[in-house]
Amino acid sequence: DEALLERRPWTYFAGLAVAASAAALLLMALLPDGPPLLLSSLLVAGAALTELLGGQSLFRRGGAGIAHSLAGALGLGLSAQVLMVGTLFPQGFAPGAVALQLGIFCVCDALVRGLDAIIDRPMALRSQVVDALLTLALGVTALWNWQMATSWLVGVVAGLKLLLTGLAMAGTAGAWRRHPHEPAYNDYQLFGDWTAAGIFFVTRLKRNADY
Numbered sequence: 001d002e003a004l005l006e007r008r009p010w011t012y013f014a015g016l017a018v019a020a021s022a023a024a025l026l027l028m029a030l031l032p033d034g035p036p037l038l039l040s041s042l043l044v045a046g047a048a049l050t051e052l053l054g055g056q057s058l059f060r061r062g063g064a065g066i067a068h069s070l071a072g073a074l075g076l077g078l079s080a081q082v083l084m085v086g087t088l089f090p091q092g093f094a095p096g097a098v099a100l101q102l103g104i105f106c107v108c109d110a111l112v113r114g115l116d117a118i119i120d121r122p123m124a125l126r127s128q129v130v131d132a133l134l135t136l137a138l139g140v141t142a143l144w145n146w147q148m149a150t151s152w153l154v155g156v157v158a159g160l161k162l163l164l165t166g167l168a169m170a171g172t173a174g175a176w177r178r179h180p181h182e183p184a185y186n187d188y189q190l191f192g193d194w195t196a197a198g199i200f201f202v203t204r205l206k207r208n209a210d211y
């Protein structure tokens with residue numbers, strides 16, 4: 001259906017591409033020494049940039065892109081930090097150092113997505129909650145084992161995080177495609193101000209609105 005494809009944002013296909021790169025990284029984790037840490041960092045950076053641009057694109061078109069934009073910015077910050085530390089310090093690319101930074105990123109990313117799910121209640125609420133919970137579990141795992149981390153652990157955590165990111169992007173884009181005229185976010189403070197001022201209005205609420 002051409003009309004359906006016209007409404008489907010590129011973020012949907014970008015999410016699937018990120019998920020495919022995650023699958024490749026997870027396969028490389030099966031190698032005896034695990035995937036190269038630099039490659040893992042570059043893949044996370046590429047996924048973060050894709051999520052940042054995709055979130056901005058969705059938000060401009062009326063979709064729920066705030067969490068994706070913030071998470072993408074966090075991912076870019078993580079990648080820049082890992083590359084900088086690895087360049088400045090001889091042990092910067094050691095598995096433990098990368099696992100520690102990756103764990104902190106996953107916890108922060110989970111908090112961003114969780115807060116967005118609680119406060120804004122976006123259209124793809126269920127997939128975002130699942131993404132936040134699983135990302136938090138990955139972060140806790142990386143932080144718990146960072147001192148004894150191996151390249152295999154870093155590759156698996158990074159690969160699973162990429163997989164979650166890609167599926168979350170595709171899920172958000174799919175929700176927007178199914179309900180392109182439904183608002184991604186509602187300004188309840190504005191609704192309250194209008195009601196207090198005696199202004200009557202008609203708006204299209206989200207399906208999961210709680211107001």
